[in-house]
Amino acid sequence: MVGGEKMLIAVSGTPGVGKTTVAKLLAEKMGYDYVDLREFALKHRIGEIRGDELEIEFDKLAYYVKEKLKNRNTVLDGHLSHLMPVDQIIILRAHPKLIGERLKERGYTKEKISENVEAELVDVCLLEALDENEAIIEVDTTNKTPEEVVNEILSLLERGIKRKIGIVDWGKVYDDIIPYLNLGGDDEWV
Ligand SMILES: Nc1ncnc2c1ncn2[C@@H]1O[C@H](COP(=O)(O)OP(=O)(O)OP(=O)(O)O)[C@@H](O)[C@H]1O
Incomplete structure (x- = not known):
């Protein structure tokens, strides 16, 4: 697609x-x-598992991604994929409350939930990606099906759009998010 060029896309x-x-x-x-x-x-034996976290050797991983996945049409999935040498970054966004609900359902600890809800609130992935790459497309997935999200991405790529950022502002819904943040005291916890 897109003129037949090979693309490595990070989601x-x-x-x-x-x-x-x-x-x-x-x-x-x-x-x-x-x-x-x-x-x-x-x-590729890059990094080691400590507890349930994988500690990654970043430079080595980026090197392998470039060697093995560049110039092959590939979609790379992962919450660190925006730090890799890719041709296009897609950053998915969702109302932080949705993140909180999904992670709660998965049995994450309060601490982990609040950490991730806060990361979504303050655009951590976007800010990190901005340091790495020009080609960043953000998509708000809130109230959309996966099919709708994918069609939105395809439509942007087909039109040659490589950059679309600043599409959400969760500060506006901060009050809905407070219960998911670990602000001290357990009273507010949902
Ligand atoms: N528009 C949407 N796009 C993607 N997932 C959606 C959407 N709406 C609801 N979902 C649901 O949200 C959940 C997302 O889980 P998924 O494992 O894909 O997330 P993830 O970001 O890869 O998580 P992790 O980083 O922990 O691996 C799934 O149960 C999926 O069905």
Whole structure:
């Protein structure tokens, strides 16, 4: 697609935002390979597992991504994929309350939930991506199906749009998010 050039596309965003769901569907619709960045790192023995976290050697991972995945049509899924040398970054966004609900359902600790809700609130992935790459497309997934999100991405790529940022402002819905933040005291916790 897009003039037949090979593309490496990163799908990133806060845990629970829907990266895996969207990245798999996007890869399927584009006829691209799907690669999970964590599995890729493990396969190439980059980094080590400490507890349930994978500590990654960043430079080595970026090197491998460039060597193995560049110039192959690939969708790269992972919350660190926006830090890799890719051609296009897609940052998925969702109302932080949705992130909170999804992570609660997954049994995450209060601390982990509030950490991720806050990361979504203050645009952590976007800000990190801005340091790395010009080609960043943000998509708000709130109240959309994965299919709708993928169609939105495809439509932008087909029109040659590589940059679309600043589309959400969760500060406006801060009051809805307070219960998910660990602001001290357990009273407010939902
Ligand atoms: N518009 C949407 N886009 C993507 N996922 C959605 C959407 N609406 C609802 N969902 C649901 O949200 C959940 C997202 O889970 P998924 O594993 O894809 O997230 P993730 O960002 O990859 O998480 P993690 O970073 O922890 O791996 C799924 O259950 C999915 O069905």
